[in-house]
Amino acid sequence: MDTSSPAVFVNAEILKMYLGRRVRAVIQVIRNDAGVIVGQSTDGNQITVKGAQAFPPSHFVEVIGIADGSQSIRAEICTDFGQSFDMAAYNGLCQLANGKFKNLFL
């Protein structure tokens, strides 16, 4: 068992509270700009992802990495979640996992 480096569920708002920490977020790809993905977070804001390969626009991508800015993540692992994903449910999970039920996750 190793719980030393958890990845916190975040949306754009919660991302700001975890600068320098390991986070996980799902974004919907808007565009790929020379190695940087620009996407929409589950709470409707813009997030940039560095160090990831390109993904097709409109795809949902889960990014696990380090929060290196208030709207930016340096990616370690990216998973293509396809074209059908419930962003509202994920956003609700972000709030629960950082609120009342934080002790189940961190």
Next chain:
Amino acid sequence: MPTPATQIAGDPLSPAKNRGSQGALPLTAKQIAAADQSGDDKSALSGVDVTNVRLLGLVMNKVERVTDCSFTLDDGTGRIDINRWINEAPDANEVTAIQNGIYVKVHGHLKGFHSKRHAFAFSVRPVTDFNEVVLHFIECIFVHTEIKKIRGGGSAEIPTNLTVASSFPNGAKEYRAPSHQFSAYVAMDGPGNNIYNIVWGVFQEPANLGRENGLHVDEIVRKLGIPKNTVINAINYLVDVGHIYSTVDEHHFKSAYNG
């Protein structure tokens, strides 16, 4: 989900009795680790003795051998080692499908203690619909709150399902339906006030739990003095959510709990 078997298994008087019949509880790696750290297997899991678990996460460090396959599962809250024995050809196919970096859902049996904690998997399935990732963690939260409620531990700090629903500011309407559905669980804790809880309460009376054929619809109508249609609606609902089932004919129903 917390099944009746889970509740019985949680009974300190019969810790091993129902080990085999217990369902697989959805858990995060953090929950398992927290239970270990406290030195008390049961604390973080609210007093339930857990052996079978359902985990979901990313595969790392996969090692495949002739007889078995092992890997580390990272669910974002922590990492736990998983072992899958290869006994037959289908097992080998399942193991081949496990690749580093993919999401898998693991049903398994918890073994060992503390830092040596690991799980023997019964099944390892790649996740194809990624809404399952969200679903898994929501189930972990749901089961956590339900177990606490059933055990009667810390009910003051546990939100009702309606509170959970209201945590979704934009989706409160969509989530209201399921939260209403769970209201029958609330009835197990004490007197409820809606028709489902009242009818459910009749089925839960000890004298009625012991009856082999359960209760006839008319008996409930007579006992409660409410219209038959209302009772039938409530019964249909309770059947749908799995709290009662029909027995000898379509007029007799029995509680699915403890009977």
